[in-house]
């Protein structure tokens with residue numbers, strides 16, 4: 636059985652949805668951010684990065700959302716979560732997931748985790764003030780360049796869909812108006828209507 640270490644309203648939601656959609660045999664261990672459990676010695680032993688998600692497999696612990704999503708897709712091929720038969724499509728999928736991970740997610744983190752990058756509280760405030768712009772720029776790039784429709788990669792649903800959905804749910808909290816991005820907003824509504832997504836959201840509540 637796979638074990639996903641997760642916390643509500645985090646990027647771990649994408650991996651949780653993918654496990655559910657893949658029909659995986661899995662369980663979720665909740666990490667309590669309120670008590671900073673992610674920085675406890677026990678959790679750091681499991682994931683020295685002190686973050687979620689972390690996926691415990693029989694081979695070891697896997698971290699980093701794009702890697703976890705791809706692992707799930709490859710381990711459960713019948714769920715068809717990635718185009719392994721098409722190197723170009725797979726390359727595009729990886730490019731999108733890398734963009735979410737390295738640019739959009741990092742822009743979001745500047746709003747609440749400024750201490751990662753600076754010690755000066757004034758610098759944290761400056762970083763926070765920039766979030767609506769930088770996260771908004773990220774979604775503008777997704778809306779105009781990456782998103783094919785009706786799913787992220789086009790006709791075929793892939794692991795990029797739960798990943799985009801997860802980060803799109805942060806928009807309001809980041810001071811970004813979802814109405815600016817109609818394709819992403821429509822995708823978010825369609826994702827929210829999927830039974831697997833509803834099941835996972837109920838489990839995370």
Ligand SMILES: N[C@@H](CCC(=O)N[C@@H](CS)C(=O)NCC(=O)O)C(=O)O
Pocket residue numbers: 644645646647673685686687688698699700701736740748
């Ligand atoms: N690159 C990692 C980032 C993971 C990450 O930053 N997770 C956040 C939640 S969205 C976290 O665990 N934050 C806890 C902390 O910074 O203490 C991934 O994509 O999985």
